Structures are given as structure tokens and as C-alpha cells.
């Protein structure tokens with residue numbers, strides 16, 4: 001049998017959750033995301049571009065794009081067609097180019113060209129959903145929000161840190177479970193853990209920092 005069904009699984013006891021995050025913190029006190037950005041605007045655009053694309057692919061595209069336009073005003077002046085050319089190597093580039101221009105126009109019209117430090121305001125921007133808004137609130141503004149992508153959804157369920165059937169259920173479960181002292185960095189610890197250790201097809205349990213605390217079965221006993 002693999003892991004318990006999402007939503008029905010029992011959560012981990014608080015002392016185990018505390019120990020999991022104590023270990024993540026001890027190994028990497030200041031975890032960083034892998035998208036390249038220099039300010040809230042370039043982060044916002046990078047996160048919008050990252051849906052169904054790798055961070056490496058997005059970084060290649062944004063290096064070219066930001067060399068020409070790194071502000072809402074410059075992006076609007078650059079125009080949708082040129083944005084499309086710069087990002088055509090990443091998935092859904094046509095829709096994303098349209099959204100980058102539309103959100104830049106909205107930032108200029110409604111927020112004086114700045115990125116608003118509010119999840120509700122961010123979610124009103126074209127192409128920005130709850131996950132993107134949570135990443136920006138956390139990474140650009142230091143808020144303890146937890147953005148649940150495919151990696152956090154998987155890790156939250158496998159470890160039973162926050163079992164849930166939907167990303168929102170996992171997000172709210174993590175918000176309730178993660179001790180305050182660790183909330184700020186929980187998103188990055190869990191995303192990096194899911195990307196490099198607790199991988200989708202076959203988790204590397206044999207080299208996992210929290211193997212003894214994780215109830216997922218069957219554990220992967222070794223490489224290969």
C-alpha cells in the first residue's frame with residue numbers, strides 16, 4: 001500500500017512537525033527560491049511565467065526580457081509581440097505574454113506602477129492566482145504565506161504534514177500545522193524538498209532528512 005488517501009489521513013503530531021522544521025532550519029536557515037528577480041515586479045512576472053515551466057527555463061527567458069524591460073512602464077512600451085518573442089521557449093507563452101502586458105497596465109493604472117503588498121489586490125491582476133500571490137507575498141514582502149504548487153501538494157500529503165484533496169486544503173492545513181517560527185520559510189523548504197528529494201515518481205527516501213519521521217510507505221530504500 002502506498003500512502004493514505006488525501007484528506008482522510010491523520011495529521012502528524014505537533015512535536016513531530018516541530019522536529020521536521022527544526023531539521024530543515026538547521027540544514028538551511030535561509031532557503032531561497034530559484035527564480036531570478038531584482039524587485040517585486042520582476043518576481044511577479046517571473047512567477048506568472050513559471051506556470052507549467054521550469055525555473056531554469058523561466059530564468060533564461062527573463063534574462064533576455066528584463067534586459068529590455070524590467071518595469072511595468074518599459075514592459076508596456078515593449079509591447080505584447082516583443083514579450084512573446086522573448087518568452088516563446090516556455091509553455092503557454094501566448095497567454096502569458098498577454099497577461100504580462102495586461103498586469104503591467106493595471107499596475108500603472110491602479111497602483112502607481114508598484115506591486116501591491118496585498119494578496120487580495122494581487123489576485124485581481126491578470127494571470128495571478130492564489131498560488132502566485134502567495135509566492136509574491138512571501139518572497140517579495142516577507143509574509144508567512146505558503147504557496148501550494150505540485151511539490152507542496154505532494155509533500156504535504158506524503159508526509160501528512162497537511163493531508164488534503166485540493167491545494168487550498170493543503171495550504172490551510174500547513175498554515176495550521178507549521179509552527180510560527182518556521183512559517184516564513186516553510187514554502188521554500190518544502191518546495192526544494194519536493195523538487196530534489198521527495199520527487200514525484202520516486203522519492204529519494206534513502207537520503208531524506210526526515211525519513212524517520214515520515215509515515216509514507218513504501219520508502220525508497222536506496223538509489224537505482
Ligand code: SF4
Nearest residue numbers: 198203205208214216
Ligand atoms: S521519507 Fe520519502 S516520502 Fe517521506 S518525505 Fe522523505 S522522501 Fe518524501
